[in-house]
Amino acid sequence: MKNKMYPFYFSVGAIVLYSLFMVVPGLMGFYLSFTDWNRYSSEIEFIGLQNFALIFSRQNYGHSISNTIIFTILTIVLKTVIALMLALLLTRGLKRFANFHRVIIYLPAILPMIVVGIVFRSILHPTTGVLNVFLRGVGLDFLAQRWLTDPQIALYSVIFVDTWKGIGFIMVILIAGLQVIPSEYYEAARIDGANEWDELWKITLPLLTPTLTVTTVLNLLYGLKVFDVVWVLTNGGPGYATETVYTMVFKEFSKGRYGVSTALSTLLFLVMTICGYWLINAMHSKELEA
Amino acid sequence: MLKVKALKSIPAHVLAILVSLVMFVPIYLLFVNSMKDDVQSRVMSVELPNSIHFENYSTVIEQGKLGTAFANSLIYATGATLLVVILSTAAAFVLSRNRSQRNRFLYFFITLGIAMPINYVTLTKVMQATFLINTVAGIIILYAATKIPFAVFLTYAFVESIPREIDEAAIIDGCSPVTLFFRIIFPLLTPAWVTTAILSFLDFWSEFIIPLYFLQSSTKWPMTLAVYNFFGRYESHWNLVSADIVLTILPVIIVYLMGQRYIVSGMTSGAVKG
Numbered sequence: 001m002k003n004k005m006y007p008f009y010f011s012v013g014a015i016v017l018y019s020l021f022m023v024v025p026g027l028m029g030f031y032l033s034f035t036d037w038n039r040y041s042s043e044i045e046f047i048g049l050q051n052f053a054l055i056f057s058r059q060n061y062g063h064s065i066s067n068t069i070i071f072t073i074l075t076i077v078l079k080t081v082i083a084l085m086l087a088l089l090l091t092r093g094l095k096r097f098a099n100f101h102r103v104i105i106y107l108p109a110i111l112p113m114i115v116v117g118i119v120f121r122s123i124l125h126p127t128t129g130v131l132n133v134f135l136r137g138v139g140l141d142f143l144a145q146r147w148l149t150d151p152q153i154a155l156y157s158v159i160f161v162d163t164w165k166g167i168g169f170i171m172v173i174l175i176a177g178l179q180v181i182p183s184e185y186y187e188a189a190r191i192d193g194a195n196e197w198d199e200l201w202k203i204t205l206p207l208l209t210p211t212l213t214v215t216t217v218l219n220l221l222y223g224l225k226v227f228d229v230v231w232v233l234t235n236g237g238p239g240y241a242t243e244t245v246y247t248m249v250f251k252e253f254s255k256g257r258y259g260v261s262t263a264l265s266t267l268l269f270l271v272m273t274i275c276g277y278w279l280i281n282a283m284h285s286k287e288l289e290a
Numbered sequence: 291m292l293k294v295k296a297l298k299s300i301p302a303h304v305l306a307i308l309v310s311l312v313m314f315v316p317i318y319l320l321f322v323n324s325m326k327d328d329v330q331s332r333v334m335s336v337e338l339p340n341s342i343h344f345e346n347y348s349t350v351i352e353q354g355k356l357g358t359a360f361a362n363s364l365i366y367a368t369g370a371t372l373l374v375v376i377l378s379t380a381a382a383f384v385l386s387r388n389r390s391q392r393n394r395f396l397y398f399f400i401t402l403g404i405a406m407p408i409n410y411v412t413l414t415k416v417m418q419a420t421f422l423i424n425t426v427a428g429i430i431i432l433y434a435a436t437k438i439p440f441a442v443f444l445t446y447a448f449v450e451s452i453p454r455e456i457d458e459a460a461i462i463d464g465c466s467p468v469t470l471f472f473r474i475i476f477p478l479l480t481p482a483w484v485t486t487a488i489l490s491f492l493d494f495w496s497e498f499i500i501p502l503y504f505l506q507s508s509t510k511w512p513m514t515l516a517v518y519n520f521f522g523r524y525e526s527h528w529n530l531v532s533a534d535i536v537l538t539i540l541p542v543i544i545v546y547l548m549g550q551r552y553i554v555s556g557m558t559s560g561a562v563k564g
Binding site: 002003004005006007008010011013014015017018020021022023024025026028029032086089090093094097098100101103104105106107108110111112113114115116118119120122123125128129130133164168172176221224225227228231232246249250253258261262265266268269272273275276277279280 | 299302305306307309313314316317320333334335336376377378381383385387388393396398401402403405406407408410411412415416420431432434435436438439442457461467470471492495496498499502514521531535538542543546547553554
C-alpha cells in the first residue's frame with residue numbers, strides 16, 4: 001500500500017542528480033588523485049602517492065592547507081563571538097528597532113561575495129581607500145596598513161571581510177536559538193539574585209550550546225571550502241600568502257594539472273564528508289529526542 | 291522607573307546603530323558612487339555626488355553587455371530554482387511518508403550532501419560525458435544538484451506536519467499519487483518550498499565558481515562573472531563599476547526584503563529545535 005501511495009519514482013530525480021553531479025565526482029577523485037591525469041596527454045597513468053607527496057612537501061601547497069585552517073578557525077571564533085554579542089544585544093539589550101537592525105545586519109549575507117570583494121578592494125586600498133582615509137582623518141595614521149598587499153596582513157584582511165559578510169547569518173540563527181530559551185529561567189534567576197553575568201554563563205550559554213554547535217559546524221564547512229572571497233580580494237597573493245585549498249585547486253586546474261588538483265579536492269572531500277557524517281548523525285539523534 | 295529603563299537602553303541603541311552603519315557602508319558607497327561623474331569617481335569615497343549621473347546605468351548596460359548577463363543569471367537562477375523545488379519536494383514527500391529501511395538510508399545519503407564539497411575537477415569528466423559542459427542546461431542542472439540535499443532536508447521535517455489522513459482520504463476518493471501530490475500536498479507544503487525557492491534563488495544568483503569552471507563562452511556568463519570581468523577592465527571607473535554592481539544586487543535585495551520571513555525560518559529550521 002505504502003509503495004503504491006508513495007511511489008519510489010518521486011525521489012528518483014533528486015537522487016540521480018545529486019548522485020551523478022556530487023557523489024560520483026567525489027568518488028572518482030579517490031582513483032584519479034593517484035594518477036597523472038592532465039590536459040596534455042590522453043592517457044591516464046597510475047602514479048601512486050606522488051600527488052599527495054607533492055601536496056604535503058612543496059611550500060605553496062602546504063601554505064594553502066595551513067591558510068585554510070587558519071581562515072577556518074579564525075572565522076569560526078570571530079563570527080561566533082561577534083554574532084553572539086549582537087544576538088544578545090538585539091534580544092535582551094533592546095526591544096524597539098531590533099527587527100530593523102536584524103534586517104540590516106543580515107543584508108551583507110545575501111550579497112554575492114564577488115560583489116562584496118570588489119567593494120572591499122576599494123575600501124581597503126592603501127592610499128585612497130575609505131578605511132585608510134578615515135583612519136588618517138581621525139589621526140590614527142599608524143593603523144593605516146597595506147591591507148591586501150602586505151603578506152603579513154592580507155590573510156587577516158580576507159578574514160575580516162568574510163567575517164563582516166557572514167556575521168548576520170550566524171546572528172539570525174543564534175537569535176532564534178535565544179528565543180526558544182524559556183523566560184521563566186531568567187525570572188527565577190533574578191529572584192534568586194543572579195546578575196546578568198551569571199545569567200549569561202549559567203543559563204544562556206548552556207542552553208544555547210546545541211545552536212552554537214550547529215553554527216560552528218556550518219562555519220567549519222564554509223571555511224574549508226572558501227574560494228570567492230580570496231579569489232576576488234587577493235587572488236591568493238601576495239605570493240602565496242592567502243592561497244587556500246580551493247584557490248589552489250582552481251589554479252592547478254587552469255594549468256591543466258588535473259591529477260594534483262583532484263588530489264587536493266579529494267583531501268577536502270574526505271575531511272568534509274566525515275564532518276558531515278558526524279553532523280547528520282548528531283541531527284538525526286536530536287530528532288529522535290524531540 | 292520607566293525613564294530609568296529607557297535611559298539604560300540608550301547605549302544599546304547607540305551600539306546597534308553603529309553596527310548597522312558598519313554593515314551598511316559598502317551598500318551606501320555603491321549607490322552614491324554609481325551616480326558620480328568620471329572625475330569624482332576616480333576613487334570610491336563617502337562624499338555625495340556633485341551632480342547626479344543616471345546615465346552611468348545605461349552606459350554599463352551597453353558597454354558591459356549586461357542585458358545578456360542579466361538574462362543569463364535570471365534563466366539559471368529561475369530554472370534551477372524550479373528544478374530543485376519540484377525534485378526535492380517530491381523526494382522529501384515520499385521519503386518522509388514511507389520510511390522503509392531503503393528510504394531511510396536514501397534520506398541519510400542525500401542529507402550527507404549538505405557537507406559534501408564539489409570536486410570540480412572530476413566533475414568536468416561527468417559534464418563532458420553527459421554533454422552538459424558549457425551549456426545552459428548544464429548550469430541549471432548543476433546548480434539544482436548542489437541544493438538538493440539542503441532542500442530535501444528542509445522539506446522532510448515539514449511533511450510530517452501534514453496529517454497522513456489527508457493522503458488516505460484522497461487515495462480512497464480515487465486520486466492517483468501524482469494528483470495527490472500536486473493538487474493537495476504541494477499546496478500544503480507552500481511554506482517549505484517557498485523557503486527553499488528563496489534561499490536557492492539567492493544562492494544561485496550569487497554563484498561564481500560553477501560558471502567559472504564550466505562556462506567558457508562569455509555570452510553565457512551570469513552577472514557575477516560579467517561584473518568581475520567588467521571590474522577588471524574598468525578598475526578606475528568606480529561610477530561604472532558601482533552602477534554595474536547595483537544592477538547585480540538589486541534583484542537579491544528585492545527578493546530578500548520580500549522574503550524576510552521565509553529566509554529566517556529556513557535558516558533556523560534544523561539549526562534550532564525547541
